[in-house]
Amino acid sequence: MLYGILLIAVALLIVFVAALLIILWAVPVTFTGRAELCRDAPTMLIAFCAEWGIVALHADIPDGTAIEVSLFGRTFRRVLPETGQTEPLPKEEPEPPQKEEAKAEKGTPAPDIIGIADAILPQAGPLLHRIAIDHLCASVRIGLGDAALTGQVFGILMALRGMLMATGGRVSLAAAAEFHDHVVEGEAEGAIRIAHPLSLVPPVVRIIRHPAVWKMVKSR
Numbered sequence: 001m002l003y004g005i006l007l008i009a010v011a012l013l014i015v016f017v018a019a020l021l022i023i024l025w026a027v028p029v030t031f032t033g034r035a036e037l038c039r040d041a042p043t044m045l046i047a048f049c050a051e052w053g054i055v056a057l058h059a060d061i062p063d064g065t066a067i068e069v070s071l072f073g074r075t076f077r078r079v080l081p082e083t084g085q086t087e088p089l090p091k092e093e094p095e096p097p098q099k100e101e102a103k104a105e106k107g108t109p110a111p112d113i114i115g116i117a118d119a120i121l122p123q124a125g126p127l128l129h130r131i132a133i134d135h136l137c138a139s140v141r142i143g144l145g146d147a148a149l150t151g152q153v154f155g156i157l158m159a160l161r162g163m164l165m166a167t168g169g170r171v172s173l174a175a176a177a178e179f180h181d182h183v184v185e186g187e188a189e190g191a192i193r194i195a196h197p198l199s200l201v202p203p204v205v206r207i208i209r210h211p212a213v214w215k216m217v218k219s220r
Helices: 002-026 097-105 113-129 147-167 197-209 211-219
Strands: 029-037 044-052 055-061 066-071 074-079 131-144 171-177 182-194
Touching: 002 197, 113 131, 113 147, 113 197, 113 211, 131 147, 147 171, 197 211
Parallel strands: 131 171
Antiparallel strands: 029 044, 029 182, 044 055, 055 066, 066 074, 131 182
């Protein structure tokens, strides 16, 4: 009796997994949205809509900081709690210079920009081939306080821009480097469609398994 129940449970699990894989392959996902990164608070403004079959997700952050999920014609809305602090923080006494230097040395290590680029750029082509871009426009102004690091990131952006030019004008990326200023700001707007979401899994796994990316993930 127990053996029969276990056999039925395993069969139902296999059917469920197979059905999920078929859905992930056959049902396309459509994303539309706009994002803006600025110096002043709020530093990030995001509004997007994701539609996958009968499921639709709408998010508007931080304007109301609300997320809406539509399923079978019903809409569920959730307002996220405010992250602002209501009570003033206690005043901290300045630490001696020796302690501040030790804390800076123990901070999170800087990411390996070249290693991460080496992981992402080879997979950018396979990812772009699996994404149908209706239109995508982005502009960014970047200055990381270090001329060498800023130049590396700017070079990566220009390499991505060269790949995106093959989309026939549906994608535009404008980038500006600030070598004497510390600033990261920009905006992006567009709509894309992923015909087979399951096809994104192999390139994403290869990116995550790259030593530079995996090291950054483990350090978080």
